[in-house]
Amino acid sequence: MSEKVLMKGNEAMAEAAIMAGCKHYFGYPITPQTEAAAYMAKRMPKLDGGVFLQAESEIAAINMVIGVASTGKRVMTSSSSPGIALKSEGLSYLAGCDLPALVINVQRGGPGLGSIQPSQSDYFHATRGAGHGDFHMIILAPASVQEMVDLTFKGFDLGDKYRMTTMILADGTMGQMMEPVSLDMGEVKEYDKSWALTGTKGERKPNIVNSLFMLPADLEKYNFERYEKYKLIEENEVMYDEYMMDDAEICIVAFGVAARVSQNAIDEARKQGIKVGMIRPITLWPFPKKVLNSAADKVKAFVSVELNMGQMIEDVELATRCKKPVLLCNRAGGVIPTTEDVMSKIIEANEIGGAN
Amino acid sequence: MVVFQKPNGLTDAQLHYCPGCTHGIIHRLVAEAIDELGVTGRTIGVAPVGCSVFAYNYFNCDMVQAAHGRAPAVATGVKRSDPNNIVFTYQGDGDLAAIGTAETVHSAARSENITVIFVNNAIYGMTGGQMAPTTLPGQVTQTSPYGRDTSHVGFPVKVCEMLSQVDGATYLERVAVNNVKNIKAAKAAIKKAFQYQIEGKGFSMVEVLSTCPTNWGLTPEKALTWLEENMLPYYPLGVYKDKYKEEK
Numbered sequence: 110m111s112e113k114v115l116m117k118g119n120e121a122m123a124e125a126a127i128m129a130g131c132k133h134y135f136g137y138p139i140t141p142q143t144e145a146a147a148y149m150a151k152r153m154p155k156l157d158g159g160v161f162l163q164a165e166s167e168i169a170a171i172n173m174v175i176g177v178a179s180t181g182k183r184v185m186t187s188s189s190s191p192g193i194a195l196k197s198e199g200l201s202y203l204a205g206c207d208l209p210a211l212v213i214n215v216q217r218g219g220p221g222l223g224s225i226q227p228s229q230s231d232y233f234h235a236t237r238g239a240g241h242g243d244f245h246m247i248i249l250a251p252a253s254v255q256e257m258v259d260l261t262f263k264g265f266d267l268g269d270k271y272r273m274t275t276m277i278l279a280d281g282t283m284g285q286m287m288e289p290v291s292l293d294m295g296e297v298k299e300y301d302k303s304w305a306l307t308g309t310k311g312e313r314k315p316n317i318v319n320s321l322f323m324l325p326a327d328l329e330k331y332n333f334e335r336y337e338k339y340k341l342i343e344e345n346e347v348m349y350d351e352y353m354m355d356d357a358e359i360c361i362v363a364f365g366v367a368a369r370v371s372q373n374a375i376d377e378a379r380k381q382g383i384k385v386g387m388i389r390p391i392t393l394w395p396f397p398k399k400v401l402n403s404a405a406d407k408v409k410a411f412v413s414v415e416l417n418m419g420q421m422i423e424d425v426e427l428a429t430r431c432k433k434p435v436l437l438c439n440r441a442g443g444v445i446p447t448t449e450d451v452m453s454k455i456i457e458a459n460e461i462g463g464a465n
Numbered sequence: 466m467v468v469f470q471k472p473n474g475l476t477d478a479q480l481h482y483c484p485g486c487t488h489g490i491i492h493r494l495v496a497e498a499i500d501e502l503g504v505t506g507r508t509i510g511v512a513p514v515g516c517s518v519f520a521y522n523y524f525n526c527d528m529v530q531a532a533h534g535r536a537p538a539v540a541t542g543v544k545r546s547d548p549n550n551i552v553f554t555y556q557g558d559g560d561l562a563a564i565g566t567a568e569t570v571h572s573a574a575r576s577e578n579i580t581v582i583f584v585n586n587a588i589y590g591m592t593g594g595q596m597a598p599t600t601l602p603g604q605v606t607q608t609s610p611y612g613r614d615t616s617h618v619g620f621p622v623k624v625c626e627m628l629s630q631v632d633g634a635t636y637l638e639r640v641a642v643n644n645v646k647n648i649k650a651a652k653a654a655i656k657k658a659f660q661y662q663i664e665g666k667g668f669s670m671v672e673v674l675s676t677c678p679t680n681w682g683l684t685p686e687k688a689l690t691w692l693e694e695n696m697l698p699y700y701p702l703g704v705y706k707d708k709y710k711e712e713k
Contacts, residue, residue, distance in 0.1 A: 133542070133545065133546065135542070160545045162541070162545065164538070165567050165570075165571035168535065168538070168567075168568075169535070169541075169567065169571065172531065172532065172535040172538035172539045172541075172542070172568070173538050173539070173541050173542035173545070175529070175531070175535075175538075175539050175542060176511075176529070176540060176541055176542015176543040176544075176545070176546065177543070177546045178542070179529045179539070179542070179543060180509075180542075180543055180546040180547060180550075184542070198535075199532065202531075202532050206529075206530075306509050306527035306528070306529060306543065307527065307547070308507035308508065308509060308526070308527055308550055309505075309506050309525075309526060309527060310506040311506040312506075315476070315524070315525060315526055315527050315528060316527045316528075317521045317522075317527070317530075318528070318529040318530065319512075319521055319528075319529070320530065321518060321530055
């Protein structure tokens with residue numbers, strides 16, 4: 110176990126990105142993730158070949174990411190909800206061009222300019238509609254500063270492995286809070302990037318990075334191939350954490366800060382003799398469908414705890430095929446649910462359907 | 466004996482451009498320039514959205530296709546990834562002077578060491594002839610069927626003039642490809658722009674006045690005349706900025 114250092118979430122993930130071999134960062138100031146950019150502005154110029162560049166817009170920033178990604182180097186941008194929305198065009202192009210990149214969304218309340226407080230209201234955007242066209246991104250949801258670090262490092266690997274965008278879907282709490290972290294990340298893996306734009310040097314045919322197809326049959330073929338890849342990811346890359354699920358009759362589903370609050374509520378409920386546990390998705394796409402579906406055969410109800418108007422609950426209902434009721438415990442607009450909010454839903458869930 | 470052939474900088478792909486369109490000439494000038502400078506093997510081009518979207522099939526170098534207007538931002542990433550790469554964008558007027566204005570101005574302001582080839586034909590070609598930011602006052606297009614009414618939609622954007630006020634811009638020249646003399650001057654300007662990039666001198670842009678016979682509704686020959694009579698007076702040719710111009 111390496112030495113631990115006390116770091117803010119935004120800065121810790123920036124350092125993890127550097128340790129993962131990312132030497133290019135493009136961004137635009139927006140609360141509550143600006144610390145990441147400020148950290149990169151300090152660190153990158155000190156690295157050999159390191160580039161920090163503040164773009165003229167979120168749109169320019171994601172397109173600069175596309176530029177570096179097309180040359181095969183590790184690259185990232187970070188932003189918060191309204192800024193991520195502006196990057197949507199670029200996220201679609203990254204998918205269409207099969208380019209790896211890391212994008213961090215430190216979510217804040219919406220819609221519109223919304224608030225600068227923590228939120229999870231970009232769940233749909235991240236998992237369903239990050240841009241036009243058929244595509245997915247790998248969505249990782251950290252619930253601690255250590256996970257901000259670990260998932261950032263892993264996110265680059267996943268991106269290179271599958272040639273696609275990984276998004277860290279954090280929230281203002283994860284970005285702003287300080288916790289002790291270990292930065293012992295291990296080796297940076299190498300991936301084949303013979304597709305990258307490095308100049309032909311007159312020795313090979315030109316490489317082309319492109320998402321345009323004039324024949325519908327060609328585009329369809331690429332879409333089907335991409336979804337075969339997505340199938341592999343759904344089979345191999347699902348991550349989740351279980352808490353007190355062995356004898357649980359109620360299953361809380363929560364990610365990020367909502368999972369931390371929920372854990373406190375579970376401890377409280379257990380003291381009162383209520384058998385409640387939690388499945389915490391770490392990958393929001395691919396969503397941990399199998400474990401939730403199995404849980405639906407054991408528990409009598411689910412509670413989806415979210416910082417939005419109820420978005421992940423749809424995935425819980427789909428994963429469990431509505432075998433058991435799914436209750437929603439939610440706060441929105443930048444408000445974090447309290448332990449009491451979650452407790453009252455646990456009690457409500459405990460009352461429905463009688464004893465298991 | 467072959468006395469005239471395609472430059473190495475172009476692939477053998479058949480161009481899709483309409484008869485009489487001057488994109489083909491401009492492609493050739495760019496390819497000749499990078500060939501003559503010996504940098505084709507380390508050149509990476511950025512194709513736009515517009516008529517020249519398929520530029521990625523025509524240039525014999527690594528290519529990336531950018532979203533509409535974003536080519537200078539993508540080029541920024543490519544260049545910053547490896548400053549030894551020679552990076553150019555090839556953009557039309559809608560791409561560069563409407564939807565991508567911010568990317569154009571700010572890549573110039575940063576003096577990104579890239580070369581922008583800006584093809585101005587005063588119309589959106591690929592989508593079938595709509596009003597462009599460069600459409601002339603009174604010019605009839607599909608979306609200005611009664612002629613461009615400046616009291617309603619304002620005035621054309623003169624990009625060279627605008628960027629000449631940006632400190633970061635290194636070299637800006639407007640050329641035309643309507644006759645042999647002008648084509649030779651265009652070639653010299655394009656080559657100079659790449660030469661500046663090789664020397665690390667910063668942002669260069671060559672604006673090339675070009676024809677669109679199909680959407681102008683003119684024969685190729687009459688289109689050349691229309692360019693001369695209408696575009697040249699509004700968009701005067703010449704060097705708008707050259708930070709490294711030799712003192713006379």
